[in-house]
Amino acid sequence: MVLGVIACTLLAGRFLSAGAFSAGSGLLPAVLGELLMGGGLYLFLEYRVFRPAERWREKVSTAGMNPIPLEAGILSPLAAVAAERYGRALVELERGIGEREEKLRQVEMLRRDLEETKVHLESKIQDLHTIYDVSTAIAGTLDAEELFRILPERVMRTLGLNDFAILLYNPDTRMLTCRAGAGMASDLAGEFEIATGEGVSGRVFETGEPIYLPDVRSSSEFLYYGGRRMDVRSFMCVPLLSKGRAIGVLNVHQPLPNAFDAESLATMRVLASYLAIAIENADLFHFVKTLAEKDSLTLLYNHGAFHEKIQIELERAARYGRALSVIMLDLDGFKGINDAYGHVVGDRILLMTAGVLCAHLRKSDIAARYGGDEFAVILPETDLVAATTIAGRIAAGISEVRMDTGKGSAITFTASIGYAACLPDSSGRENILNVADRLMYESKRRGPGGVLGEQL
Incomplete structure (x- = not known):
């Protein structure tokens, strides 16, 4: 077969x-x-x-x-x-x-x-999408305080980073100050600072190069925040660079060793670049806004900003059922001082008046140079009795100022003050500024240094 x-x-x-x-x-x-x-x-x-x-x-x-x-x-x-x-x-x-x-x-x-390459590319694309989401969220915020308020939540939600801190350089103190944080660093904002060049964060700020510690226990350079022993093992510090200049650092930490890799570091560097841009934009916006709202000589609010503020405070007082008071003051004989001693002395008097106002007001109060030698103050949650006390202290503080003219003599000056207070149900409360202004001129007619007030 x-x-x-x-x-x-x-x-x-x-x-x-x-x-x-x-x-x-x-x-x-x-x-x-x-x-x-x-x-x-x-x-x-x-x-x-x-x-x-x-x-x-x-x-x-x-x-x-x-x-x-x-x-x-x-x-x-x-x-x-x-x-x-x-x-x-x-x-x-x-x-x-x-x-x-x-x-x-x-x-x-x-x-x-090809499958491994596909997975790697998908991971990279996801990282880019995530960073884009974060950058989009923070790029739309130009207010610095609002930026640092929302930043921790946005980063945690989109990137899954639960422990990080953002330290920014303060040119006044020459220190790196914590401005925002999450997880172990959530309560460090405004409470922790470190000198440039000190520890890992200080060195990264000075060199502009990132540092990754797989295990902080093997590094003598790592410093715990304010000496606080925190559950940190892996630590990564990335500089916040704007136009090649370091403005701060981003610290990321995890409780387990070897928690990061080269790709994590690359992702954090991209995120740090977006954060630096957002922070710089917020600072620039704040600077421009300050120029637009503040008087260039006294650095108090100017006339336009004051009117915006008083509308906001009137609405807030009505919403929460609170009292509100307004003070108007005008320097007595200011034109004669300018004519006799010149505008340099006149400017110094305006600066001293602004200093007296700031010394007798609370953080919640709003002072402005209303125009020329006139000043205005908004006193939130302040009734007539409290406003009377504050107005009296301001008048006394101004009258006690003695200024050397540079010509072998010193001058003193006074201010005429008018103030008004209103309650949420007061009739004509929207005219509180006009009432205070009228009382100021009435006080001036009665004589220098007078103080008059009225309840609406």
Whole structure:
């Protein structure tokens, strides 16, 4: 039977090579085609030729005749050639299968590499989206205090950073001061500061290069915030750079060692650049706003800003049911002092008056240079009795000022003051400024240094 299959395969191979099937379809299909064709041919010969011939031979043998050995006589000359061809086909088949498996292994390796690259790129894209979300959220905030108020929550929500601190350089103190923080540093804002060059944060600020400590216990340079022992093991400090100049640092910490890697550091550097831009924009906005709202000489609020503030305070007093008072004052004889001693002395008097106001007012009170030698003060949550006390102290404080003229003499001066107070249900409370202004001029008519007040 084996010889039959081999012979038939040989015949089929010759048939195929003669062009029964198109060449170039590949080694494996060609070999399989030969095997299938040979098997079919064998079955045909077996049941249609050999078995009938065998039965005929048996009949001849039974009759005492010498039968012709069909299989040996017909197939033996082809067996060797067929076996050799069949062996070569099997070798080619095995080699083809091996090459195909090798190519499949290479394809699988490429697929894994592409999958890893895809995961890496997706992670990078997610980081960029996250940083974009944070930068968008903080870029729309130009008020510095509002920026530092919302910054911890935005960073925690979008980046998943639960422990960090932002330290900014204060040129007045030449120190790095904590302005915002989260987690272990959440209560350090305004409470912690460190000298430039001191510790890891100070060195990063001076060099402008980030530092990563996989485990702070192995670093003698790491300083805990204010000496407080905090659960910090991994620590990363990145400079906040604006136009190549360090304005502060971003500290990120975790309670476990080796919590960060090179990609974490790269992400924090990008975040730090956006933070620096947002902080610089907020500082610039504050500076411009200050120029627009403040009097350039006394640094009190100017006329326009005062009117904006009084509307805000009137609405707030009405909303919360609180009292509100307003003081107006005008320096007595200021024009004569200017004419006699010059504008330099006049400016010094204005500065001294502003100093007296600031010395007798609370942080919540709002003082302004209303115009020329006139000043105005808003006293939130202040009734007539309290306003009377404050107005009296201001009048006394101004009258006690003695100023050297530079000509061997000293001068004193006074101010005429008018003030008014209103309650949430007071009639005409929106005219409180006009009432205080009227009382100021009435006081001035009665004589220098007078104080008059009225309840609306």
